[in-house]
Amino acid sequence: MTTEVPVTFLGRVRRDRALGIVAPINAGARLINGRRIEEAAGYPQMESMRDRTRAIRLDALGRLDELLARFAGRVEAGGGHVYFAATGDEAADYIRALASREGVSTIVKSKSMVTEEIELNEALEHDGLETVETDLGEFIIQLAGEKPSHIIAPVLHKTRQQIGALFAERLDVPYTDDPTELNAIARTHLREIFLAADMGISGCNMAIADTGSIVLVTNEGNGRLTTTAPRIHVVVMGMERIVESMPDAATVLEVLARSATGQRLSVYTNVITGPRRPADPDGPEQLHVVILDNGRSQTLAGSEAEILACIRCGACLNVCPVYREVGGHAYGFTYSGPIGAVLTPSLQGLDTWHELPYASTLCGACEDVCPVRIQIPQMLLSLRARSAEEGNLPGWLRRGIRIYARAATRPARFRRLLKAGGLAGRVLAKEGWIEKAPSHGAAWTGARDLPQPATRSFHQRWKEQNRGT
């Protein structure tokens, strides 16, 4: 059964609020946010580390081609392969060709947002390749045929009962909703698959240019298993996810887990350099790094370049008052919350995604908590300006603002407008309040009263008191 996906942001918001999936996301986001705050309170270097993280990431973006060239050279010198993919299709085609050449039939995946961005699993399954997500949350999402609702915590929207029913149905196990038992079921089930898989695909939290290394960060251990057990390891990497050196990576790592979950470091921080060497007792025989553009060079060239400095911690989601009320699916694409509101239209175009920059009150909480100090509200404003220029604003709004602006540049006309508002108020209001405003005002009065516009504006009162200028 296919369900119609609402095409508007508000349509998706209404759907998800009605489904009841937003409330647990709200609670989860607040909980994780609380942990971030608690850990930050005990970490006196946080502010200086944020400053340094920002400098590291922006410096890297300013020299991106140089760092990528250095990185690729080091990977190849160490026996790995590097493929530069301009688009998601190019990336998928490379991996499919590799799998075919190497007789791969089972693939395990460690959580990777960039592979979701390019819909890699769908492309691989098209070739009959069994592609199994191994991060517990992503595994659940995959079984359910859904999309994640949060960048770090993919199944915030699901209850234990729903997960229990899902496992019982899809894994043919007795029903349980105890998280410890569900965890054990997943561990056993996935372990078999890990040990039998031919290829492991991971993302890349950070590439290190100087050493040709990949930094991969997980809490569960699936990242380690994915990149150790199978004989081929494929890394898919957004081209902007790079730093120059290990000391630079260390700075980023020390703010990443703290901002994401309130941990000092994630459980497993892997620094992977090349395929297995002759003396290694285990590890993959082949390493392939696929470096992806997919709209990033366009973003880098534009006024939202700074968004590419993101280290994918999710702190902005957890603090965003809009995200907490709409959840991740409303954003319609891989990246949600404040990061998604900028990145998605920037990478994929405002034509489809022009609503997202408006899914914000510009409150600035995101910028406040971002470990890279990314100026998200500023970029939302510049996206809105581009969107308005491209003609995406509703006609009533455009006309309304034009009328208002014409009055606001002509003082006498403005004062007449204030008077007209006062008169309209007298007609529409009862005891100082308007309960049902006409036309688009109904969007206000649906759930709120509107105060009656003053019968005598401040301008008028000042004039009456004969106070001059």
Add this chain to the structure above:
Amino acid sequence: MERDAFLARVREASRSAVLPAVIKEDAAAPTHEGDLAELFVERLEDTDGVAHRVRADEVVATLADIAGQYDADRFLAWTDDQMPVRGVAAGLIARGLRPHPGEVPASPADRMRHQGEYRDLRLGITGADAGLAESGSIVLTHGHGRPRMASLIPLVHVALLPVSRLEWSLSTWSSAHGGEVDSTTNLVIITGPSRTGDIEMQLNLGVHGPKHLHVVLVDD
């Protein structure tokens, strides 16, 4: 896309990028006062790891105790020459435990069989190249005689860490050793046992990696 064309496009984009000017300075090394070992133990326990502190001649007995605690009759370990304390495997064998070979066979069929035998492995024993007191982490590098699976596949991972290898933080360790991360295929910084909060935000240990992490601090 051709590498040169790809990088040329990136270079051009960087040129017109609207990026705030930044100066990337070297991090000032944070000073730390106090006992590193004490802090390490505190921070390790924060992550649900278990700390032991013993003399070198007590290591085997401690490992045997841990093995008994988890009903482990087999163990997967780094080879003797890679351990910070010698004679560990021999000592455990003398106490009736059986070693699991760490070397993965070359042929696919043998590899599958070997990996299948990991199934009920309860105990993995490794050394550690460094400890990071601030986060309660251990740093492991891999290579000859150091199977990654020893710290990944078993129910319990025990790491032997000489006290002299303790450092303050990931940043201080990286300042000293960061340039050498490529001397190993795989370096891992382990901070506690495997965990997830994916199901209703409830903490669960031992998702894919070990459920129990013990660090035996060895006085040296």
Add this chain to the structure above:
Amino acid sequence: MATQLFVTCLVDAFYPEVGEATVAVLERAGDTVAFPVDQTCCGQPAFNVGMRDEARAMAVHTLSVLDATEGPIVVPSGSCADMIVHHYADLFEDDPESAGRAARVAGRVRELTQYLVDDKGRSDLGTACDGCTATYHPSCHGLRNLGIRAQPEALLDATPGMTRVDLPDAENCCGFGGLFAVEMPDVSVAMMETKIANIEKSGADMLVGVDVSCLMHLAGGLHRRGSPIRVRHIAQILAGAPDDD
């Protein structure tokens, strides 16, 4: 030298009594208040939806009115002050003369509580509010972009007879967001309801803020549910008009 009042369009149209209270408290602090009568709107509504040409036109007008005056420019709104201080520069990237004028004017613009507490060192201007239990909502633009938090709290704490109680999750946005309130009504209302629940949890019988934009939205929600909680701009507390409804 007179203090120039930039009263803001929402105060002008919906809450002129807040403007009057602002004048009264500035006079009590010893200032002579001038009101450049040709002022209209800073342009924020157009700017926030992305209509920069219209916003620019309003900014040019506002700058011409304010630049013809001297002295501090006091604004009873964090978001309007923020617009002039931080965003006029965005509108004049290609117009150095206007950019210069914007910088000059921005240097004189102060939100009301910043002006009273930080510039004039006066946190004692509160008129008695016997038995009032108030909670303060720190509007986002003022809070994050201008650092306004301690000043209104100090003013409330020094108001005789007033007890200030903490607002749980105070820094969460109320959901107004300008035209967001009517463009994304479901989300705006959900955020409003969360804020109102926190206001009720605080135990306050009065909500105080520095921005009538937020206050209008919250007052509308409180009134719709028949809440007895009174909503006041800080100027009204300072000028002593707590019963003005």
